[in-house]
Amino acid sequence: MSRTPFIVRFLGATPKQGWIAIAIAAAITLVLLPALHLLVPASSPFHVSAYVITLVGKIMCYAIVAVAMDLIWGYTGILSLGHGVFFALGGYAFGMYLMRQIGRDGSYQSDLPDFMVFLDWKALPWYWTGSDSFLWSLLLVLVVPALVALVFGFFAFRSRIKGVYFSIITQALTFAAMLFFFRNETGFGGNNGFTDFKRILGHSITAPEMRVTLFALTAAMLLGTLVLGRYLVTSKFGRVLAAIRDAESRVMFIGYNPLHYKLFIWTLSALLCGIAGALYVPQVGIINPGEMSPANSIEIAIWVAVGGRATLVGPVLGAFIVNLAKSFFTVAFPEYWLFFLGALFVVVTLWLPDGVVGLWRKLRNKGVAA
Amino acid sequence: MTAHTIDREQAWEDSTSIGHPLVQGEVDLSHNVILYLDNVTVSFDGFRALNALSLNIDAGELRCIIGPNGAGKTTMMDVITGKTRADRGKLFFGQTIDLRRMTEAEIAHAGIGRKFQKPTVFENLSVFENLELSMKMDKRARVSLFAWLDDDARDKVADTLRLIRLDGEAGRPAGLLSHGQKQWLEIGMLLMQDPKLLLLDEPVAGMTDDETARTGELFKSLAGKHSLVVVEHDMAFIEQLGGVVTVLHEGSVLAEGDLATVQNDQRVIEVYLGR
Numbered sequence: 208m209s210r211t212p213f214i215v216r217f218l219g220a221t222p223k224q225g226w227i228a229i230a231i232a233a234a235i236t237l238v239l240l241p242a243l244h245l246l247v248p249a250s251s252p253f254h255v256s257a258y259v260i261t262l263v264g265k266i267m268c269y270a271i272v273a274v275a276m277d278l279i280w281g282y283t284g285i286l287s288l289g290h291g292v293f294f295a296l297g298g299y300a301f302g303m304y305l306m307r308q309i310g311r312d313g314s315y316q317s318d319l320p321d322f323m324v325f326l327d328w329k330a331l332p333w334y335w336t337g338s339d340s341f342l343w344s345l346l347l348v349l350v351v352p353a354l355v356a357l358v359f360g361f362f363a364f365r366s367r368i369k370g371v372y373f374s375i376i377t378q379a380l381t382f383a384a385m386l387f388f389f390r391n392e393t394g395f396g397g398n399n400g401f402t403d404f405k406r407i408l409g410h411s412i413t414a415p416e417m418r419v420t421l422f423a424l425t426a427a428m429l430l431g432t433l434v435l436g437r438y439l440v441t442s443k444f445g446r447v448l449a450a451i452r453d454a455e456s457r458v459m460f461i462g463y464n465p466l467h468y469k470l471f472i473w474t475l476s477a478l479l480c481g482i483a484g485a486l487y488v489p490q491v492g493i494i495n496p497g498e499m500s501p502a503n504s505i506e507i508a509i510w511v512a513v514g515g516r517a518t519l520v521g522p523v524l525g526a527f528i529v530n531l532a533k534s535f536f537t538v539a540f541p542e543y544w545l546f547f548l549g550a551l552f553v554v555v556t557l558w559l560p561d562g563v564v565g566l567w568r569k570l571r572n573k574g575v576a577a
Numbered sequence: 578m579t580a581h582t583i584d585r586e587q588a589w590e591d592s593t594s595i596g597h598p599l600v601q602g603e604v605d606l607s608h609n610v611i612l613y614l615d616n617v618t619v620s621f622d623g624f625r626a627l628n629a630l631s632l633n634i635d636a637g638e639l640r641c642i643i644g645p646n647g648a649g650k651t652t653m654m655d656v657i658t659g660k661t662r663a664d665r666g667k668l669f670f671g672q673t674i675d676l677r678r679m680t681e682a683e684i685a686h687a688g689i690g691r692k693f694q695k696p697t698v699f700e701n702l703s704v705f706e707n708l709e710l711s712m713k714m715d716k717r718a719r720v721s722l723f724a725w726l727d728d729d730a731r732d733k734v735a736d737t738l739r740l741i742r743l744d745g746e747a748g749r750p751a752g753l754l755s756h757g758q759k760q761w762l763e764i765g766m767l768l769m770q771d772p773k774l775l776l777l778d779e780p781v782a783g784m785t786d787d788e789t790a791r792t793g794e795l796f797k798s799l800a801g802k803h804s805l806v807v808v809e810h811d812m813a814f815i816e817q818l819g820g821v822v823t824v825l826h827e828g829s830v831l832a833e834g835d836l837a838t839v840q841n842d843q844r845v846i847e848v849y850l851g852r
């Protein structure tokens with residue numbers, strides 16, 4: 208038998224219905240919604256507003272994070288409560304570029320970002336070198352979150368830190384990072400972070416074309432993440448991850464080194480979060496240390512739990528359900544949002560251990576049986 | 578990690594310099610001993626679970642280990658497979674492989690397979706997948722990312738499925754098997770690794786008489802090509818296996834010999850059989 212080429216296997220991991228769903232999602236996000244936003248006049252009932260494009264774009268960034276979280280939590284059994292830090296690092300890495308693109312259009316008309324002028328800094332700190340280059344910034348987006356994850360993961364997994372201890376130190380990680388970024392001297396704008404962006408590659412960031420481009424890129428990234436995730440979890444690598452989740456010591460006694468498996472999926476997960484963060488910042492127009500707050504990372508886990516762990520599609524649904532509810536509540540009854548979120552989490556934990564996808568499967572099986 | 582490699586290379590050179598023909602990565606059985614424990618001590622908070630234990634297992638041997646609860650039988654397997662570290666003593670696999678310097682995964686790769694007292698299979702994976710993952714192959718992460726199950730591998734899994742009589746259950750999640758079937762699956766996982774030495778901790782616990790007898794036949798057919806160390810309380814099963822019996826008590830060897838000799842040993846009767 209001839210060996211199947213890798214690309215065939217990669218694409219074959221997603222079943223036919225999956226590809227059909229992806230094609231439909233792509234048609235909607237890459238063609239339909241952009242066209243309805245750009246080409247249909249605002250007076251028409253079919254016009255899609257900037258608000259909707261930005262909201263859906265933002266939630267798709269969260270959905271990428273949720274899928275990344277699912278790879279490490281749902282499929283490998285490692286609950287990270289610090290994934291917000293990787294998202295924020297990706298956001299900051301690209302935010303530096305956005306700050307430099309403001310040029311002299313800031314309030315102080317200086318070459319330096321406003322917050323540096325305010326702090327009376329005379330020159331850019333060394334780590335801002337190259338931040339005016341788009342490509343260098345993309346490189347930072349890919350490398351910085353992944354590198355932090357790699358180093359952190361190496362020490363944590365090598366010391367065999369597991370379960371709730373791991374979750375707690377990831378909370379500590381994101382909390383420490385938040386405090387670090389809060390400091391003005393750190394050189395990332397302190398508690399205000401970065402905002403007032405003007406341009407990407409010289410084009411206005413508020414132009415509808417730019418909005419739609421970022422939206423489409425995010426959609427493509429999300430769909431790509433799902434295809435990659437599907438390949439990983441159906442590969443032998445993915446079966447070893449599931450085995451680690453079930454009985455890690457058994458995995459060692461049959462000759463696998465779980466460290467390498469965990470480190471790879473952990474770092475990949477962080478990398479995906481970093482990319483999501485970089486797509487998020489230009490769409491919402493701000494990044495500040497609040498993104499690293501421990502509660503933010505916990506919320507990521509809630510998206511995954513609500514949608515259904517170890518299902519890939521579930522986390523995407525979870526991210527949409529929770530964040531659409533959040534947009535509704537924060538407008539209608541802002542003071543009740545956290546109560547609602549808490550209640551949702553309790554309900555899911557007690558009655559829907561496999562989330563909405565699990566519920567749907569159960570109903571469908573009943574339907575088949577009846 | 579590098580330290581291990583260097584040390585092992587050193588051990589390899591030392592042994593070649595004293596004249597052993599040796600292929601690196603192969604177990605050196607030139608003295609016909611596959612497992613050598615000398616004066617091994619393990620203590621937990623001052624309590625000696627293993628107390629200067631010395632034991633030799635010959636290549637191809639089928640050895641039974643008996644002893645009262647808490648005698649240290651499981652701890653002995655923990656120490657051999659790297660799960661627990663010895664405080665003192667020597668632990669060699671063949672003539673040259675120093676087990677004390679190796680990680681669990683390295684020990685497994687060297688050719689020691691283990692079945693746990695409490696059967697542990699991957700509950701959420703299918704029976705087939707449990708065997709597939711156990712198969713002897715390159716187990717590095719970057720290889721697994723691109724690994725592809727070929728027909729040869731499928732055949733191997735199918736053979737083992739038949740041997741452990743689970744061919745009808747290949748697609749079921751392992752968590753749904755009966756206790757006895759899980760024991761068989763774990764034995765199958767062990768066979769897929771094709772280890773030179775098999776450590777089996779109470780392999781027939783929870784099996785029916787019929788299943789027990791079949792397990793005995795299987796183990797006897799494996800001896801010779803593999804070496805087996807079987808820990809059991811079931812005397813009929815031990816009788817069926819034949820072979821040398823070692824009695825452990827309070828972390829060291831109390832008696833050793835064929836079953837009849839051991840059963841007539843006064844001290845053995847006192848601490849174990851007579852109760």
Ligand SMILES: Nc1ncnc2c1ncn2[C@@H]1O[C@H](COP(=O)(O)OP(=O)(O)OP(=O)(O)O)[C@@H](O)[C@H]1O
Binds near residue numbers: 621626644645646649
């Ligand atoms: N991790 C540990 N920490 C503390 N004590 C331990 C540990 N593991 C084993 N022991 C103790 O060491 C002694 C030997 O235990 P071991 O499990 O090796 O006995 P065993 O011969 O396998 O008994 P059984 O027939 O009940 O399986 C016991 O007294 C046990 O309580």
Ligand SMILES: [Mg+2]
Binds near residue numbers: 650651652694778
């Ligand atoms: Mg025991």
